Amino acid sequence: MALTYKKAGVDIKKADKFVKGLKPLIKKTGAKSGIGTFGGFFEFAAKKYKNPVFVSSTDGVGTKLKLAFLAGKHDTVGIDLVAMNVNDVLCSGARPLFFLDYIATGKLDTSVLTNVVKGIANGCMQAGCALVGGETAEMPAFYKTGEYDLAGFCVGVVEKDKIIDGSGTKTGDAVIGIESSGLHSNGYSLARNVFSKSELKYFSRELLKPTRIYVKPVLSLLTAYGLGLTAIKGIAHITGGAFYGKIPRIIPKDKAFLIYKNSWPVPRIFRLMQKKGNIPEKEMYSCFNMGIGMVIAADAAKAQAIIKKLAQSKMRSWIIGTVIRGTGDIKLV
Numbered sequence: 589m590a591l592t593y594k595k596a597g598v599d600i601k602k603a604d605k606f607v608k609g610l611k612p613l614i615k616k617t618g619a620k621s622g623i624g625t626f627g628g629f630f631e632f633a634a635k636k637y638k639n640p641v642f643v644s645s646t647d648g649v650g651t652k653l654k655l656a657f658l659a660g661k662h663d664t665v666g667i668d669l670v671a672m673n674v675n676d677v678l679c680s681g682a683r684p685l686f687f688l689d690y691i692a693t694g695k696l697d698t699s700v701l702t703n704v705v706k707g708i709a710n711g712c713m714q715a716g717c718a719l720v721g722g723e724t725a726e727m728p729a730f731y732k733t734g735e736y737d738l739a740g741f742c743v744g745v746v747e748k749d750k751i752i753d754g755s756g757t758k759t760g761d762a763v764i765g766i767e768s769s770g771l772h773s774n775g776y777s778l779a780r781n782v783f784s785k786s787e788l789k790y791f792s793r794e795l796l797k798p799t800r801i802y803v804k805p806v807l808s809l810l811t812a813y814g815l816g817l818t819a820i821k822g823i824a825h826i827t828g829g830a831f832y833g834k835i836p837r838i839i840p841k842d843k844a845f846l847i848y849k850n851s852w853p854v855p856r857i858f859r860l861m862q863k864k865g866n867i868p869e870k871e872m873y874s875c876f877n878m879g880i881g882m883v884i885a886a887d888a889a890k891a892q893a894i895i896k897k898l899a900q901s902k903m904r905s906w907i908i909g910t911v912i913r914g915t916g917d918i919k920l921v
Contacts, residue, residue, distance in 0.1 A: 596728065597694075597695065597726070597728025597729070598726045598727075598728065599696060599726070602696055602698070603696055603724060603726060605698075606696060606698045606701065606702070606724065607724065609698070609702065610702070610705050613705055613706060613709040613719075614709065614719050614720075616709055616713060617687075617709050617712040617713055617717070617718050617719040618717075618718045619686075619718040619719055619720050619721075625721075627721070628686070628688060628720030628721030628722075629720060630685060630686045630718060630720050630743075632685070632745075637745065637747055638747060639747060639748040639749065640745045640746070640747065640748070641682075641745065641746055641747070641748045641751060642743055642744070642745055643677050643680045643682040643743070643744045643745065643746060644677070644741070644742065644743045644744070645672075645673045645674075645676040645677050645741070645742050645744075646673065646739065646740065646741045646742075647669075647672040647673050647676065647739070647740060647827075648669065648672070648737070648738055648739045648740070649665050649668045649669050649672065649738050649773050650773055650774065650776055650777075651776040651777050651780065652665065652668060652771075652773050652776045652795075652796070653665060653735070653736070653737065653738065654776065654780060655776065655780075655788060655792055655795050655796055656796060657734060657735055658785070658788055658789060658792065659789060659792035659796060661792065661796055662700050662701075662703040662704050662707070663703040663704075663706055663707050664707050664796055664797070664798040665704060665707060665738065665796075665798075666689075666703075666704045666705060666706065666707020666708035666709070666710065666711060666738070667707045667708075667710055667711040667714070667798035667799065667801070668707075668711075668772070668773045668798050668799045669689060669707070669708055669711065669738045669739075669740045670687060670707075670708055670711025670712055670714070670715060670717075670740060670742075670801065671711055671715075671772070671773070671798065671799035671800065671801045672740065672772075672773050672799060672827065673687065673740045673741065673742035674687070674711075674715040674717060674742050674744070674801060674803050675799070675801065675802055675803070675825040675827075675881075675882065676742075676825050676827075677742050677743075677744035678744070678802060678803050678806055678807070678823065678825070679752070679823040679824060679825050679838075680744075680746055680751055680752055680753065680823075681746045681750055681751055681752035681810055681823070682744030682745055682746035683716070683744050683745055683746070683803075683807060684715050684716065684717035684742055684743075684744040684803060685717055685718070685743050685744055685745055686717055686718045686719070686720045686742070686743055687708075687711075687712050687715075687717050687718070687719050687720070687740060687741070687742045688719075688720060688721050688722050688723075688740065688741045688742075689705075689708050689719070689722035689723075689738065689739070689740050689741075690722060690723045690725070690738070690739040690740070690741075691704065691705075691722065691723070691724045691725070691736060691737075691738055692724075692725040692727060692730075692731065692736060692737045693724075693725070693726060693727070693731055693735070693736035693737075694726070694727060694728050694729065694730060694731035694732060694733060694735065694736075695726065695728060695733060696724070696726045697734070700736070701724065701736065704736070704738070707798070708722075708740075711798075711801060714801040714803070714804070715801050715803040715804070716803060716804060717742065717744075717803075750810075752810075752820060752821070752822060752823055753822065753838070754821060754822030754837070754838030754839060754840060754885060755821075755840060756821045756822075757821040757822050757838070757839065757840055757843055757885045757911055758821075758843075758911065759843065759911055759912060759913055760888055760910065760911060761821060761885050761886060761887060761888055761910070761911040762885075762886050762887070762888040762891035762907050762909075762910060762911075763845050763846075763847060763883060763884075763885055763907070763908055763909035763910060763911065764883065764884040764885075764886055764891060764894055764895065764905050764906070764907055764908065765851075765852055765880035765882075765883055765905060765906055765908035765909075766802060766805075766880065766881055766882040766883070766884070766898060766903055766904075766905045767800075767852075767879060767880070767881065767903060767904040767905065768799075768800055768826070768855075768877045768879055768880055768881030768882075769797045769798065769799065769800040769881070770794060770795070770797040770855065770857065771795060771797075771857070771858075771876060771877070772799040772800070772826075772827065772877055772881055773799050773827070774827050774828045774830070774875070774876070774877065775830075775875045775876045776795075778861075778865070778867070778875055779795065779861060781865070782861045782864050782865035782867070783861075783864070791857070794857050795857070799881070800881050802825075802881065802882050802903070804901065805897075805898055805901035805903050806823065806882070806884075808897065808901065809884075809894060809897055809898070812897055815890060815893060815894060815897065818887070818890075819886050819887040819890035819893075819894065820884055820885070820886050820887075820894070821838075821885045821886060821887070822838030822839075822884070822885035823838065823882065823883070823884050823885075824837060824838050824882065824883040824884075825881070825882055826877040826880055826881055826882060826883060827877075829874065830873055830874055830875055830876055830877055830878070831847065831873045831874070831878070831880075831918060831920060832870075832873060832874045832918060833874065834883075835847075835883055835918050836916055836917060836918055838883075838885060839885075839911075839914075839916045839917070839918070840916065841915065841916040842913065842914070842915070842916070843911050843912070843913065843914055843916065844911070844912050844913065844914020844915065844916070844917050844918065844919055845885070845909055845910075845911060845912075845914075845917075845918045845919070846909050846910050846911075846912050846919050846921065847908055847909040847918060847919065847920045847921070848908060848909055848921060849873075849920055849921065851906055851907065851908040851909070852879060852880060852906045852908055853879065854878050854879045855878075855879045858872065858876055858878050858879065861876075870920075873920055880908065883908075885911060888910070891907050895907070
């Protein structure tokens with residue numbers, strides 16, 4: 589019997605048909621080039637910028653995918669994939685331009701992966717960036733049946749003199765926390781150890797809520813009259829490492845952030861995990877976002893205006909702390 593690639597587990601024709609079927613989704617994101625070329629194209633409007641700086645990010649969804657496999661729900665993890673990248677790019681004040689994805693699986697299930705890509709396209713539209721291409725790899729025996737992995741890559745742009753890095757933060761500035769939509773895409777290895785398989789299924793709707801995309805609301809802040817760079821000093825995306833791991837990235841070496849833990853409502857799912865898993869308080873704030881998906885360091889006099897502006901985008905936010913003298917660390921009280 590002659591051996592073929594298809595018999596070895598890789599169906600090229602099926603993959604080609606799958607990719608061609610994605611064209612309408614890709615087009616919705618504003619991508620200018622078609623699928624099938626060796627590279628994705630993006631026409632950069634350089635004349636709109638004086639001294640543009642590109643900002644890039646790459647990330648995945650992590651073990652949250654295990655919940656998607658368990659629940660058989662695949663239409664939101666693509667949003668997570670985009671969010672993890674565009675929110676990081678946003679922290680420098682950059683506008684996301686384009687996105688690429690990488691999907692790897694043991695056996696191509698076109699119905700499942702079409703839902704995944706629908707989520708990716710949805711996320712790109714929420715972020716206002718184009719999905720210019722990607723790669724779908726079928727690797728039999730490498731992944732378990734019914735499983736896949738995702739990775740993404742994003743490029744954004746910001747004017748050089750408008751880069752936000754936290755360096756302008758001063759004592760007395762306000763620390764503003766913007767509401768998360770849940771766990772987002774971090775801490776799932778711990779969450780999956782807290783809950784049993786049946787409990788994970790029961791809470792799957794809550795646990796699979798897609799990561800909130802903050803791009804348009806925060807960019808509207810940066811371009812708002814009287815706000816922007818005059819008010820916003822630093823932006824932190826609360827992902828892996830959470831409060832203790834991510835916020836220090838925007839704290840000057842001679843400052844510290846004093847965070848008041850009772851200044852915002854912590855969603856029930858976090859307290860439930862903490863109690864059931866007997867997880868120490870510091871571990872919770874080192875692993876989970878605890879209801880705060882993004883943190884902004886801003887001029888205290890403009891804090892309420894920022895909160896009001898975010899509310900217009902249906903984003904709840906709170907003053908959760910203040911900037912004090914310190915050594916580039918965070919103090920939660």
